[in-house]
Amino acid sequence: MSAEFSREIVRASKRIKYPDGAWYQSLSVADVLGLSKAHEVPGREVEIAALEAGVVPERYARNMKTFSLQQQTTLLESCVSVVGLGGLGGTVIEVLARMGIGTLNLIDGDTFEESNLNRQFLSAEETLHEAKVEAAARRIQTVNSSVVVYTHRKYLSEKNTAALVSQSNVIVDCLGSLQDRFVLEKAARKAGCPLVSAAVAGVSGHVTTVFPEDSGLELIYGKPDILPSAGAEAALGCLPQVTTLLAALECSEVSKILLNQEPLLRNHIIAVDLLDNSFEVLQLSRPA
């Protein structure tokens, strides 16, 4: 970005205080939108230029006591693919958009039906039968129009998946079936990209992170060729409280991967069971 663009951003910013009394330069949502339109660039580029000039986009002000300016910039420069836009994916896109992930690549071939309403935040009475990717893109535009969104109304196949996720920094598995998870894991390996995966049944479930060199989902499910046609969710359904909780845990992993933070859930799962309020980090493989 040019020095003149940076000066324009600084001129538009205001000096205000955080709740703890510390001063900072703040750029309003309206000014981000105005500069984005005037310069014909996505909002995320205005926000990156602002952060580089030491100016905090006000929408991220409550991130900034945890993230540094550089870390928030890294998130805005990142692309995350969210695969599956049901119970997990609907919450994941909400959290990632608000956190300030700059590009979200959304993949789901499905439309909303009534049985989604118990847990899928993107589903609503007025969005029944609408494509999930459309509802997701609209929601992201509503909460953070700075985010660049790509949508693919497609189901995963061995043929199409690698191309759909190839530009990602992290891929989030929010799928609702067992077999597709292995298709996605294979594509993530091919892309050399970390995968964060969650799965739910009833009020329990687990989250893990798989890097391309890790053994991955096979440690959880066994070989893909012995997978049953459906998991325990067929008998138990999926409850919204645990689905939302696991989606939030996936977003925590995404943020930590993008910011090079540890520990991650690599070769581990966090197993959650709300029936007895148990949360346990379990080791999938012994350290080499």
Place this chain on the structure above:
Amino acid sequence: MDTHIQVKLFASLKKYLPDHSERFPISPGDTVADVLKRLGVPLEEARLIFVNGVKGELTSVLEGGERVGIFPPVGGG
């Protein structure tokens, strides 16, 4: 001499949980599969086994005092 383990069954396996899951009696040398058979858990549903927080196998041998956790395949979202 009999001893005990702690058994935790997740998701659809919960229905096989014994009354005294915190102190389930075993004989030292029993395997995870032996325990699951006594609980009536179909072995093919015990997809992910943990012994003391670390992934185990159906053939993992128990001495007593362990915490054993079992997940069926879970894939919902």
